[in-house]
Amino acid sequence: VALVNNTTGNRNTAIGGSALVINDTGALNTAVGVEALFSNNGTNNIALGFRAGSNLTAGNNNIDIGNAGVAAESATIRIGSFQTRTFIAGIRGRTTGFANAVPVLIDSNGQLGTASSSRRFKEGIKPIDQTSEAILALKPVTFHYKSDATNTPQFGLIAEEVAKVNPDLVVRDENGEIYTVRYDAVNAMLLNEFLKEHRKVQEQEARITQLNSTVEKQQATIAQQQKDSQSTAAEQQREIKALAASLKEQAAQIQKVNAQIELQSVPPSTVVNNP
Template sequence: MKTITKSIYLTFASVALACFALLPRAQAATPELLPAPAPDGFYNGFNTAEGFNALFSLTTGTFNTALGFKALRADTSGGSNTAVGAQALLSNNTGGYNTAVGENALVFNTGGSFNMALGQGALANNLTGNSNTAMGFQALNHSTVSQNTAVGYQALFFDTTGGTLAGTFGSNQDVGPNTAIGALALVSDTTSSANTAVGYAALANITVGLTDFPVTGQSLGGYNTAVGFKALTSATSAGQMNDAFGYEALAHLTSGASNVGVGFAALYSTTIGGGNTAVGLDAGFSTTGFTNTAVGVLAGADITSGSWNIDIGALVGGAATDDHVTRIGLATGTDKQTACFIGGIVGVTPSGATAGVVINANGQLGSAAPSSRRFKTDIKPMDKTSEAILAFKPVTFHYKTDTATPQFGLIAEDVAEVNPDLIMRDEKGEILGVRYEAVNAMMLNEFLKEHRKVQEQEARITQLNSTVEKQEATIAQQQKDSQSTAAQQQREIKASWSIGNY
């Protein structure tokens, strides 16, 4: 209560109040030499003012509240404003429905409306921008546009013209405002648009938008979302359409685009790479490449500069040199997956030429090795090498995990004694299986060798048959000739006997 209670001042106060009633405008204080506000700070038009020169210029504005040194000093017709703090909304003239709490909050606002500024210097340079929300020391300090949200120490501090809502919703020209929540969130942004930053220093270094936006060629830029401590903190003017959720997610990205990092330090080391997706703690941690996908804790974390890799599963870190490699689950180690079920395989016969699927000791899948000459060197006949299979001992057996189904094959240890090149070993170097595809090739060689023997024998038999046939023909002819000679001799004997009887 500002009513003077001492009787010595009653007469002076009555005269002063009468003078104030004759003034053409309501004001919280007389000129600087006579700083005597009205009782209770209440004025016509449901206005309230407390403080030196608070609401000093008001004429027709209503429902304003000004508390503090020169709060709402320039306001004339603006209404429904609330200014608490030295020079809060100092320059506001016609703007309405603004709330400014803090020294110099919305200090230069003239005609902007529906703004909220809480904190020293919050929205200080806003002139005519509307519907902005700034909470924190110097939040949105340099902004002059509309519909931005900044919560935190110097959040969106340097933003000037970025974030003005424009274009048609959903179109390539749709440009939205910025949202920054957290100390230093989007602190360096000046003209970039449609960014969302939540967390300390999130998107702290992004400044302006791109000059070559896809399809339209317009200078739109932005479209980044960062949620978490220092998420996307290094992104600059060229970074756009990135999404980072988690502590230091995409923390070192500078100019890359279309990256998604979800999880603690996801895609932490990516700088200019684009099109990467990493979900999980430290997923894609070391990658600097492009279009990699990592899902799971530490998935793809060991890949460095490779691109087009896919790593799915916890601890599926990949190899540093991986490039165009797909890894699903762990193939080695104590935590490796022990079974795999994939739909769309059983009962489905692909069309066209097919190739068998093979797997090595490290769990790498692939098709059968190529047979083209262009992939091979040191080509020479197998010769007697294949004779090793003649020492193999085929057996019948049951697997310990399936005692009901009879199996047929070889024992790898026995094969190793004959030819060590025909067995496979696991990641520990222990004997695992038999290279049956190589055994098949050796069997073919042995078959061909035997086949050639059979062909040679058949040729020999044919030749012998021909000789026998010739010999049989000769013998038959000789028998025929012998019979003819004998008959002639018989005739001659008979003739000689007949003559002797006469």
């Protein structure tokens, strides 16, 4: 018998033995399956399957399909309990076309979600600094999955080896076993190392530019000095030539004066006229 204890609850649908059996005031619930929403007294819950949503008590706006749900939770969708694979049509090959699309992640409990990057969701923010240097010890490998009959080549990292380098770069499963690599964190560290190297390159380029400028100035100074030296040498040559000409002229004057002095020092000759 379903809904046997309902009092003020309204617009409920119960199909299956003991479906919504405890509900008395909850409304807008849909329970399909034996003992579906068995303990529920909430509102607007949907349960499909044997004992689906049977753990719900006062929760609202839940959808439980083949899952017993969790007491007092709200606004949660739970599908399946013992399944190990999921196939959903209409996803692969379909581009959303929206600029606000983000990758979907899944945790070890099977909960789907996304990674938020906004500052308003974070605390303890500080630069990565030297921590990212750990990725330089990582060893990328090629491999194929054991379950892949086609042996498709894959490329990546071995999580156990990554854990030895930095345990924060791996994810563990519900049993605490190493499961996969946090490639998003590896990418952030790669970016940090790239930026560090980029800054080094910029500093080196600035230093090279400064050195080139210094060399150019030195070359210009040397060229000017050579030019000044050549100009000075030419001036000195002109001065030497002028001095030589002056000396030559002075020598000629001296020689002329000496000649005149010699003429003046010669005694006059006496001519005797004998008849």
